[in-house]
Amino acid sequence: MSVQIAIIGCGGMAGGHLNAYLKIHEVAPEKAELVAVCDPVKERAEEFANRAKEKTGKRPGVYDDTDKMLANEDLDGANICTPHAFHHVNAIKCLNAGVNVIVEKPIGITVKATQAIIQAAEANGKIAATAENIRRMPSRRTAHWLMNQKQMLGDMTMFFAQHASYREPDPEANWHWRLDLNLGGGGMVMDSGAHYCDTLCYLFGEPDTVYARVAQLQDLKVTKNGQLIQNEQEDTWTATINFKSGTIGTWTCTWAAPGHAFNHVVYYGTEGCLLDDGDIFHGPFDGAKVVLKDGTTYTMEALKADYMADLSKEEKDRLFPHGLTDGVQLECYDFVDAIENGRPPEINAEMGLKAKAVAEAIYESGVAGQAVNYDDVVSGKIETYQNPINEARGL
Ligand SMILES: NC(=O)c1ccc[n+]([C@@H]2O[C@H](COP(=O)([O-])OP(=O)(O)OC[C@H]3O[C@@H](n4cnc5c(N)ncnc54)[C@H](O)[C@@H]3O)[C@@H](O)[C@H]2O)c1
Incomplete structure (x- = not known):
């Protein structure tokens, strides 16, 4: 059946x-x-x-x-x-x-x-x-393959994932469960950010320490049943993530940056980089390209074709x-x-926890005002940010 x-x-x-x-x-x-x-x-x-x-x-x-x-x-x-x-x-x-x-x-x-x-x-x-x-989509699988199997970029040293733009606060917008920490658990660091946290673990393995600032730089209110309610989500964060492998990365986002917007996502190894042109949550995208030290460039389209050709029939049947x-x-x-x-x-709840703990480490570091040890967040030893949410949910 x-x-x-x-x-x-x-x-x-x-x-x-x-x-x-x-x-x-x-x-x-x-x-x-x-x-x-x-x-x-x-x-x-x-x-x-x-x-x-x-x-x-x-x-x-x-x-x-x-x-x-x-x-x-x-x-x-x-x-x-x-x-x-x-x-x-x-x-x-x-x-x-x-x-x-x-x-x-x-x-x-x-x-x-x-x-x-x-x-x-x-x-x-x-x-x-x-x-x-x-992570299951072809360009993300290809990024994993070129960094980890092919080692096309040499040893992975660092990445920058940065976004700045401006969103005018709209107090007339309708309230939604995502805007309440006791229902959503956090803002975009762990909502759309959950995808990027998983991608980072997929590409670079587990973090070692995380240092972050998380803020709501604009006063964000929305309307619920005719009443003005505080939107509890962050509109800004900047995180430095140190991986056990030695890779260092910064993941920064703000929607409170008037006057000049930019978006930049790039992964560096000792031999070259993967230059993404997508957002800071869902990449590496189809429009990305590899640029090596000597200037040789490969489009993601060409790399995807190489990756697919490199897969055995068994792997292709399993992955696609x-x-x-x-x-x-x-x-x-x-x-x-x-x-x-x-x-x-492929991705069990333990692996989900590992990705989720990257986002929680960012919030926990923001509350602690200092770097946190990632393993202490995974184990639940550090949970100051999460405590009120756990209490509200009876956990
Ligand atoms: N993978 C992705 O790309 C992606 C994209 C968007 C959302 N999500 C995730 O999907 C989940 C749902 O998000 P959404 O955007 O669809 O939200 P949504 O508000 O559109 O839908 C949630 C639904 O759950 C129902 N619901 C509420 N309480 C319930 C309960 N106790 N039992 C059963 N149903 C209940 C609501 O009535 C509603 O229909 C979240 O975990 C979100 O993070 C994933």
Whole structure:
């Protein structure tokens, strides 16, 4: 029987997971079946069910409550796409009911929440995967290959990922869960930043120490039910990240910089650099290029072709099954295949924790006013920034 899947939280990103399962149904009809969709706003789940029926002819069960869904469905896996505060709540319910989970980044809302997911997976002998789509795409795989396998840039020494621009504060904008630390856990350092933290671990391994300043330089307010509410997210951070490998990097972002905007992302090795032209969250992108010491230049397009040609058939089938190259489709396929074959997923919850802890180390350093040891953040020894969030969530 195909792997029986549910989606919990049917908002924006879950639409990507739904599309992924519809694509998997197209390329490998026997692989997985979306049998249930769940959202406290039931109309959202209804809409997902209608879209699935249109494509597959079968309508998944519709639920507004995870417990009801788990009591009624015989599931193999669940995709958790809720606001961050409810990732661990839903993941632990599923795992305790014997259902494997793939949890959207940044896995738990805090390190403690993530450790609770890991423990529930271990206790129940089930998979907890992190939904991290960015590193799976061809240009990111190619960047990893050229730095780590080909060593095309020599030893990786440093990187700069910098963005400055200006956003006018808009107090009339509507409040959203992301703007409340007790629901989001942080601002863009750990929201879109979760992708970059994973990419950094993927390219350079684990950090050693992190020093950061995190600030809201403009007074950011939004409107909630007619009332002005403080947006608790940072609009600015600058972080120096020292890796155990010796690589040093700075990751800086601000939307509070009027008058001059710039964006610059570049990775240096002893023999040359990878010059990216993308944003500071989701690269290295297709428009990147390698420039060596002697000026020789390779486009990412050409490097991607070399990388693909370098892969064995087994590697290609594992990394890009059925020729898929979209990161969300690939993470969902990897999850289903891991369940089917009783193997670990590529990015399990422990690896999700490692990426998440980079973002938390930035916040923890910001609060401490000094560099923090990354391993102390992973273990939960340093959690001053996260303590109020843990308390609010009953962790
Ligand atoms: N991988 C990516 O590129 C990417 C992009 C955007 C968002 N995300 C992640 O996806 C997740 C969801 O973000 P989003 O932008 O889709 O948010 P969203 O607000 O659009 O959707 C969240 C949905 O969850 C539902 N929900 C709220 N509480 C719930 C609960 N307790 N149980 C079940 N459902 C609940 C809401 O009703 C809503 O429909 C977050 O973890 C976010 O970081 C990932």
